[in-house]
Amino acid sequence: MTRDAFVLVESNTTGTGRLFPVAARGLGLHPVLLAADPSRYASVGGAEVVPADTDSVEAVVAACRRIGAERRVAGVATSSDYYVETAAAAATALGLPANAPADLAAVRDKGVQRRRLAEGGVRVPRFVVADTVEQVLAAAEEIGYPVVVKPVTGSGSLGVQLCADPARAARHAEAVLARGHNERGRPVPRRVTVEEFVAGPEYSAEILNGVVVGITAKHLGAPPLFVETGHDFPAGLPPAERTAVATAATDAVRVLGLGLGPVHVELRVGRDGPVLIEANPRLAGGWIPRLVQEATGVDLILKTVEAFSGRSSTVDATHSRGAAIRFVMAEGDGVLRGIDGVAEASAVAGVIDVETYREPGAEITVAGDFRDRIGHVLARGASAAEAAQAAEAGVRRVRPVLTAREEALA
Structure with missing residues (x-):
């Protein structure tokens, strides 16, 4: 009997993207990856790869009809964050489950998303959308420094920076507004949001089909950047605060029309309560779905495939414990000679996975975003705090060894 196909329009090139085909096969489906450039993918999780123009909804629909x-x-x-609109538009054209493409287009533009949330009564930072340096400086003066300046599209902290004064705001805005394409070569709007900086701890709510599965505590590197260096699941929030965060997240999902599948909602808890930073119509990155599975037994990737293949998808935890991840971060530029201490990190009690992302000889350039992660240590424990302690002990043992480029060429 021929298995039904589950079509993926491109994929993350890091993290959990390669696990989607595995989940599809686990449900008796045949995974197919549509890719404009199949050579981008070191691993496709066993999916059948079909070349296609994934920037074109019509081409994706035609490829699906051939399949x-x-x-x-x-x-x-x-x-992949970059292809949610295309996938939804193709699914809609084929009569398959999807969120409305127009709603996804609005969510993908952070300025439009913010306006929708504010109009829907969800608390967001004060913000202004700008397309010139002059507009950025005027907005920052109105909002008050420090401000966060970031592109209206994108993910992984790309182009996001805390600006403490007009000089930094002007330099950063000029650099972001000059970018016409993202790292995949796709055109991007030359607009930024200038927003109020909300001081306080950062969390993300992991949502499936409008229901909060859990809340993640996020660890960030040093300002002015917002690089995520680790996560703990579930977040150790007092019950009232957890309820407030969950309510803000589900309100956002309702206002944005994202009732099907996963949504990764990022919030900060300021002095007056939760403030919605942004909602992303996809699963979380940074191996958060793996943390959820280790802590609760819920496979969010499997549940996402169920949702978008029209199957009933309920979330039932099978156990209650904690999981945490800490990333091995590149701290300087150079040529990677190796990563020491992996065996020592693996031997730490509670550590269940140590992975390196870059091979010896790789060129390392600190970018100030998720690309600075060159490995991780993942741990499990009776609680998130216990898992975090193990992950931190493990990552301290991992030591990237870099050589200056000039020395490597000598």
């Missing part, structure tokens, strides 16, 4: 000539297409989705 459908041999096996029924049960769903179309993506693990």
